Amino acid sequence: MSEAVVTLHFSVDGEDFTSAGQASVQVKKSLRQLGISPEIIRKVSIAMYEGEINMVIHAGGGEADVLIYEDHIEIRLDDHGPGIANIEMAMQEGWSTAPDNIRSLGFGAGMGLPNMKRYTDEMKINSVLGEGTHIVMKVNL
Amino acid sequence: MKIRQIQELLDAEIVCGDDHLDREVYSACGSDMMSDVLAYVKDQAVLLTGLVNTQVVRTAEMMDMVCIVFVRSKVPTQEMLDLAKENDMVLLKTKKRMYEACGKLYAGGLVGNKTAK
Ligand SMILES: Nc1ncnc2c1ncn2[C@@H]1O[C@H](COP(=O)(O)OP(=O)(O)OP(=O)(O)O)[C@@H](O)[C@H]1O
Ligand SMILES: [Mg+2]
Secondary structure, X not given: OOOOOEEEEEEEEOXXXXXXXXXXXXXXXXXXXXXXXXXXXXXXXXXXXXXXXXXXXXXXXXXXEEEXXXXXXXXXXXXOOOOOOOHHHHOOXXXXXXXXXXXXXXXXXXXXXXXXXXXXXXXXXXEEOOOEEEEEEEEEO | OEHHHHHHHOOOEEXXXXXXXOOXXXXXXXXXXXXXXXXOOOOOEEEEEOOOXXXXXXXXXXXXXXXXXXXXXXXXXXXXXXXXXXXXXEEEEOOXXXXXXXXXXXXXXXXXXXXXX
């Protein structure tokens, strides 16, 4: 595969709900500067935002990388959280383990992972209980 | 519908963004669950919500939304105001509850949306 043209790296702070989403905001700005179409920017930033929020509320933070290639954009999310016990279940709309305090913040509808799939052309989840979760998403240009 | 009409229909107070009231909007979405909002995609949408925290504005930003209406007189924080201004968004505040606010806008011609794809 050809080399990524642009790479962006972010640390996602698991302690700070208020600042969650800042990496996605930054990605949105960078893609805009690169002249990527608004449609693609929206897909990438929504998918990344959902993933970023998940790392904050379910996994205590993590790392995010965005790699921009000639023909696609790749989003990589890596955390060392509790892992996902049943990925098939987690991918279903409405399935969530979020506690009430998270719901009162507006998250826990169980729509995040389905949205990530909806807005990307490819999505792979690799998760090991007690070790962490790694997600790779691709959006074609 | 212009944002100005939304403000009139909902008898809403303008919290910020009064120089963008003539913007046209074509669709709206009412929810307190942000991922529900993110499942619906369409240009120029309006978000009605009873939820008050910075992620509401970020969600709207990710969706390229131009207006957020806070129902039941919920007051956005200074941080939310700053984020909204940065993104040229209009923030409105109405005494009406979610059901009535959505109903008024729908009846006024601002329809909802289908799920993306
Ligand atoms: N990075 C992660 N680490 C551990 N568990 C996760 C992670 N991401 C998702 N999960 C698990 O998968 C479930 C479904 O995730 P999803 O994003 O679809 O919904 P949610 O985050 O609970 O709610 P919403 O995204 O609608 O606000 C979560 O409730 C959680 O149990
Ligand atoms: Mg989620």
